[in-house]
Amino acid sequence: xxxxxxxxxxPLTAAYLQxxxxxPPPHAPKAFASKMPRKSFTxxxxxxxxxxxxxxxxxxxxxxxxxxxxNTSINLGNDRRFRxxxxxxxxxxxxxxxxxxxxxxxxxxxxxxxxxxxEDDAHLKYPGHQHSAEWYLFSDLNRPAGERVDSSVTRVMxxxxxxxxxxxxxxxxxxxxNRIRPVSNFSQDGAVYNDEQTQEDLMEWLEEQxxxxxxxxxxxxFICQDxxxxxxxxxxxxxxxxxxxxxxxxxxxxASLVKDVILPYSHRINTYKGDVSLENRKSLLFFxxxxxxxxxxxxxxxxxxxQSRESRRAASQGMHSSRFCLHPAGxxxxxxxxxxxxxxxxxxxxxxxxxxxxxxxVIDYRKIAIFVDTNTAVKPRYLVKLLRRVxxxxxxxxxxxxxxxxxxxxxxxxNGTVKEIWxxxxxxxxxxxxxxxxxxxxxxRDLAEQDCSCLCxxxxxxxxxx
Amino acid sequence: xxxxxxxxxxPLTAAYLQxxxxxPPPHAPKAFASKMPRKSFTxxxxxxxxxxxxxxxxxxxxxxxxxxxxNTSINLGNDRRFRxxxxxxxxxxxxxxxxxxxxxxxxxxxxxxxxxxxEDDAHLKYPGHQHSAEWYLFSDLNRPAGERVDSSVTRVMxxxxxxxxxxxxxxxxxxxxNRIRPVSNFSQDGAVYNDEQTQEDLMEWLEEQxxxxxxxxxxxxFICQDxxxxxxxxxxxxxxxxxxxxxxxxxxxxASLVKDVILPYSHRINTYKGDVSLENRKSLLFFxxxxxxxxxxxxxxxxxxxQSRESRRAASQGMHSSRFCLHPAGxxxxxxxxxxxxxxxxxxxxxxxxxxxxxxxVIDYRKIAIFVDTNTAVKPRYLVKLLRRVxxxxxxxxxxxxxxxxxxxxxxxxNGTVKEIWxxxxxxxxxxxxxxxxxxxxxxRDLAEQDCSCLCxxxxxxxxxx
Numbered sequence: 007x008x009x010x011x012x013x014x015x016x017p018l019t020a021a022y023l024q025x026x027x028x029x030p031p032p033h034a035p036k037a038f039a040s041k042m043p044r045k046s047f048t049x050x051x052x053x054x055x056x057x058x059x060x061x062x063x064x065x066x067x068x069x070x071x072x073x074x075x076x077n078t079s080i081n082l083g084n085d086r087r088f089r090x091x092x093x094x095x096x097x098x099x100x101x102x103x104x105x106x107x108x109x110x111x112x113x114x115x116x117x118x119x120x121x122x123x124x125e126d127d128a129h130l131k132y133p134g135h136q137h138s139a140e141w142y143l144f145s146d147l148n149r150p151a152g153e154r155v156d157s158s159v160t161r162v163m164x165x166x167x168x169x170x171x172x173x174x175x176x177x178x179x180x181x182x183x184n185r186i187r188p189v190s191n192f193s194q195d196g197a198v199y200n201d202e203q204t205q206e207d208l209m210e211w212l213e214e215q216x217x218x219x220x221x222x223x224x225x226x227x228f229i230c231q232d233x234x235x236x237x238x239x240x241x242x243x244x245x246x247x248x249x250x251x252x253x254x255x256x257x258x259x260x261a262s263l264v265k266d267v268i269l270p271y272s273h274r275i276n277t278y279k280g281d282v283s284l285e286n287r288k289s290l291l292f293f294x295x296x297x298x299x300x301x302x303x304x305x306x307x308x309x310x311x312x313q314s315r316e317s318r319r320a321a322s323q324g325m326h327s328s329r330f331c332l333h334p335a336g337x338x339x340x341x342x343x344x345x346x347x348x349x350x351x352x353x354x355x356x357x358x359x360x361x362x363x364x365x366x367x368v369i370d371y372r373k374i375a376i377f378v379d380t381n382t383a384v385k386p387r388y389l390v391k392l393l394r395r396v397x398x399x400x401x402x403x404x405x406x407x408x409x410x411x412x413x414x415x416x417x418x419x420x421n422g423t424v425k426e427i428w429x430x431x432x433x434x435x436x437x438x439x440x441x442x443x444x445x446x447x448x449x450x451r452d453l454a455e456q457d458c459s460c461l462c463x464x465x466x467x468x469x470x471x472x
Numbered sequence: 473x474x475x476x477x478x479x480x481x482x483p484l485t486a487a488y489l490q491x492x493x494x495x496p497p498p499h500a501p502k503a504f505a506s507k508m509p510r511k512s513f514t515x516x517x518x519x520x521x522x523x524x525x526x527x528x529x530x531x532x533x534x535x536x537x538x539x540x541x542x543n544t545s546i547n548l549g550n551d552r553r554f555r556x557x558x559x560x561x562x563x564x565x566x567x568x569x570x571x572x573x574x575x576x577x578x579x580x581x582x583x584x585x586x587x588x589x590x591e592d593d594a595h596l597k598y599p600g601h602q603h604s605a606e607w608y609l610f611s612d613l614n615r616p617a618g619e620r621v622d623s624s625v626t627r628v629m630x631x632x633x634x635x636x637x638x639x640x641x642x643x644x645x646x647x648x649x650n651r652i653r654p655v656s657n658f659s660q661d662g663a664v665y666n667d668e669q670t671q672e673d674l675m676e677w678l679e680e681q682x683x684x685x686x687x688x689x690x691x692x693x694f695i696c697q698d699x700x701x702x703x704x705x706x707x708x709x710x711x712x713x714x715x716x717x718x719x720x721x722x723x724x725x726x727a728s729l730v731k732d733v734i735l736p737y738s739h740r741i742n743t744y745k746g747d748v749s750l751e752n753r754k755s756l757l758f759f760x761x762x763x764x765x766x767x768x769x770x771x772x773x774x775x776x777x778x779q780s781r782e783s784r785r786a787a788s789q790g791m792h793s794s795r796f797c798l799h800p801a802g803x804x805x806x807x808x809x810x811x812x813x814x815x816x817x818x819x820x821x822x823x824x825x826x827x828x829x830x831x832x833x834v835i836d837y838r839k840i841a842i843f844v845d846t847n848t849a850v851k852p853r854y855l856v857k858l859l860r861r862v863x864x865x866x867x868x869x870x871x872x873x874x875x876x877x878x879x880x881x882x883x884x885x886x887n888g889t890v891k892e893i894w895x896x897x898x899x900x901x902x903x904x905x906x907x908x909x910x911x912x913x914x915x916x917r918d919l920a921e922q923d924c925s926c927l928c929x930x931x932x933x934x935x936x937x938x
Contacts (some may be wrong), residue, residue: 091833091899214916263906264730264926349628359917367557372913379915433557436899439833440729441927447838448932449845451825459728461907462925464688466914467773 088158088432090169091439096432098227099168100147100160101215104174107208108144111176112136114199115183125401135233137178138272138417139249139427144174146424157425158432165217169435170222170247171226173212178232180204205238213242221442227431231269233338245441247434249427252340252362263362264437264461267430270364270415270423271342275322277349282405284329284398291393292328295336295343296320303390325350329401330393333382334358345415348374353395353404357383365414365426367433373407377471392472496743500668554637554898557905562898564625564693565634566613567681569641573674574610577642578602580665581649603644603697604738604883605715605893610640612890623891624898631683635901636713637692639678644698646670657937671704679708687908693897697735699804711907713900715893718806718828729828730903730927732898736830736889737808737883741788743878748871750795750864757859758794758818760787761802769856791816793869796859800824801846811881814840819870821859823849831880831892835900839873843937858938 090096104110109127116122116133132141146154147161154161162168178199212218218226228245230236233255236243240260248258249264280286294309294317307324313318325331331347335358345352354375364372371377376393383389416422448457504922521855536898556562570576577592582588582599598607613618613627620627628634649665685694692712696702699721702709706726714732716722746752760783773790791797797813801824813820819842829837837843842859849855882888914923 027790091895210911258924258926259928261926262904264925264927303810359915363910366909367902370909370912372909375913377913377915379917381916429557430902433899433902436833436896437730437927441929443832443836443838444729444829445932446928447841447843447880447937448837448934449843449928449937450847450933450935451845451931453931456928457931458724458926458928459730460724460924461728461730461903462725462924463907463914465917465919465923466911467916468914469916471913471915 024217087231091436095160097162098170100172101166107175139231139269140229141418145464158429177230177235202238209239224442268362268364272417273345275346278326278351287329289328291330292324325352330355349409351405372471382469539864563628564636565631566638573641595842606695608883624895643696643701659832675705690908694796720804734828734830738883739811739814739815744792744817753795755794757796758790779794791818796821817871817874838937846936848897
């Protein structure tokens with residue numbers, strides 16, 4: 007439930023920097039440059055004529071209209087971002103929240119653990135217990151515009167231009183500021199930090215904002231990765247796009263796959279650097295956690311482990327050397343254990359009937375994981391028997407697919423989680439625009455139940471996807 | 473309920489053709505060409521050097537990587553189509569349905585009205601009673617690929633490449649084949665045309681298709697513009713994207729704003745060609761239809777009128793010369809009268825509490841129409857009093873906005889309805905992909921109610937948007 011990102015230093019800068027090749031690719035200009043030393047232009051006017059033809063051709067390619075075939079394919083390759091309904095790029099405005107809702111929380115968190123106040127926000131460190139997404143999304147939007155050109159959301163500094171509004175409240179960190187030693191946690195003005203009060207204060211501030219009122223919050227994006235984040239005010243933010251880990255503690259009229267985005271936790275153990283293989287994976291099944299269950303099979307490793315450095319080392323070793331990794335539901339349907347398994351190339355065996363999965367529009371999880379329903383999975387020896395029947399070829403297939411998709415679960419990969427989250431947020435825009443327009447013109451009606459637009463799925467009768 | 477499109481000939485071709493400028497725009501090459509006659513290049517090698525620099529610059533612009541600023545903005549301007557979740561263009565496959573589900577229906581329709589079978593499908597005429605969308609979408613996808621490059625969906629001929637599958641069954645026409653003289657309507661093999669049976673037969677055919685089975689129908693698109701179209705099999709197609717006029721006769725688990733697309737009816741009366749003005753609009757309010765209500769106001773025109781050429785002429789005259797046009801709910805929440813008003817620049821007064829409106833993600837209907845709830849609107853003299861209070865400036869504002877959006881309601885405009893429908897269909901793709909992936913990995917669960925993802929709106933308490 008409390009993912010600990012491995013990297014505690016402020017992230018991104020180096021990894022995200024993409025250096026565009028500042029000189030043109032060699033093949034184009036070289037064709038001309040290489041002719042210079044040869045002095046083959048005996049008649050300069052002819053040379054000029056030839057060059058003019060070439061320039062014309064280049065200019066033509068350069069200025070060809072959009073529906074002209076050659077250029078269209080160039081565009082297709084280049085710009086793969088989502089569009090707003092009117093065809094523009096999707097524009098996001100990040101609120102410049104009062105400091106107490108962002109850096110101030112880091113400070114309170116540090117203070118509660120005996121740290122001192124930093125003199126400068128730039129010296130504030132990313133606290134290890136902060137949920138990754140709230141830090142990474144904030145940092146990402148703070149990057150220079152030039153580094154963000156391939157993001158699905160373009161940051162704008164004028165809210166009037168924005169399609170979406172990001173509220174970068176560190177809601178998950180706020181939740182745990184006081185967990186360790188609540189009594190000693192005084193902020194600079196001497197008051198004890200209070201998460202619930204901070205949530206209320208945020209809403210008081212937000213509800214005064216003209217852009218919040220304008221569209222009833224439909225176009226606002228909130229990060230609440232911890233299943234308890236924002237719980238006190240969830241009914242006041244429920245129109246917005248919520249970035250969450252699962253819907254375990256949210257009602258159907260508060261959050262849904264249609265409106266919100268499921269985020270991955272960041273993995274805690276190291277990414278497996280080796281290639282796909284069965285050789286290096288002698289264990290059949292691995293699980294480590296707070297629950298303990300006996301399995302009398304020598305290649306099934308069920309370990310007890312709490313949050314500690316040693317546990318993490320043992321988990322890393324176990325996941326890197328097992329073929330399957332068990333992922334049962336805990337107190338919530340999701341947990342970072344799943345993402346540890348994925349980056350370990352250890353095929354997840356998901357026993358969590360109500361789990362929602364990140365980026366499921368681009369990831370077919372049946373290709374990377376095995377799903378088993380809870381009642382079936384607890385039958386004695388069922389799981390182990392099931393997994394022993396999986397052929398080596400099938401396991402290799404799973405591993406190959408895991409390798410393809412693992413970038414989606416790397417917050418630090420420039421082509422990874424952060425980019426995907428924004429893509430998903432951007433894809434909500436047509437529905438957001440529709441709902442904000444519609445809400446404002448709806449007149450009073452006799453409705454027996456709430457006015458909901460739904461996407462309903464059929465009840466499944468399968469016990470496992472294998 | 474039965475829109476009659478004005479234009480009965482097969483549509484599109486000429487209007488949709490866009491001729492790309494085949495020569496480069498004048499400013500670039502001219503810069504060089506104009507220097508030629510001046511013979512200012514006394515030293516050709518210097519001239520070559522200058523040209524080389526310029527060529528290098530051009531090549532650089534041409535080959536600059538996608539995330540390089542200059543080129544990005546060029547791309548933004550050029551390609552405004554929606555993307556599939558993986559960043560490609562959205563690809564649609566149109567089923568080559570057995571003839572009896574498309575042209576065969578036109579033939580049966582003609583036969584029921586005493587027409588003869590056409591020798592060639594190319595000679596089949598667009599029947600005036602067919603709902604426009606089913607004909608126009610079919611014709612649009614049949615256009616050569618080169619004419620469709622700015623569409624939000626690219627047609628592919630290989631179903632394996634497709635994101636979406638279009639089922640071009642003429643469902644609304646099928647519904648009315650037998651309405652006029654059922655007995656005499658024999659098809660070529662002598663059987664009476666039967667709409668219900670045709671629906672069943674379509675499903676029998678479709679349910680055998682491998683791509684239908686693959687994703688449980690989530691990625692299939694159906695046209696059912698008449699509120700009764702496909703009614704017999706609606707539960708079998710409900711996973712698909714339904715192109716409908718309203719949700720009046722559809723249950724919440726069959727259709728919704730989230731999954732489906734609201735289409736406009738095509739207007740029956742002529743588009744108003746004049747400019748915005750109050751001068752030419754002396755009447756306050758116009759309504760024509762089957763219901764009759766007395767209003768003792770000399771500038772309020774309430775007329776009785778059924779479907780006929782004279783009625784249409786009278787409606788056209790009335791809508792072109794009134795400031796407001798009444799749009800009450802009929803037997804369904806939607807009707808083509810609304811779209812007649814819009815293209816007439818006559819401000820719609822919508823008294824239809826459950827109406828859903830086309831393209832509401834890009835159109836803010838409060839800017840072009842006035843909404844009044846049913847109970848309030850029927851109070852004696854309420855409406856007329858309300859409308860008399862609207863200032864001339866406000867009416868001009870409404871008219872200006874109507875003028876801006878009326879292209880969305882023109883099926884024949886290359887930048888009109890057809891393009892918008894495909895844009896909306898394309899924007900559903902992330903959710904479609906998500907639902908098809910998710911459905912296949914969901915295991916058996918204990919659910920008290922159906923598994924639905926919803927977007928819920930607040931109950932409104934306003935009586936009018938004015």
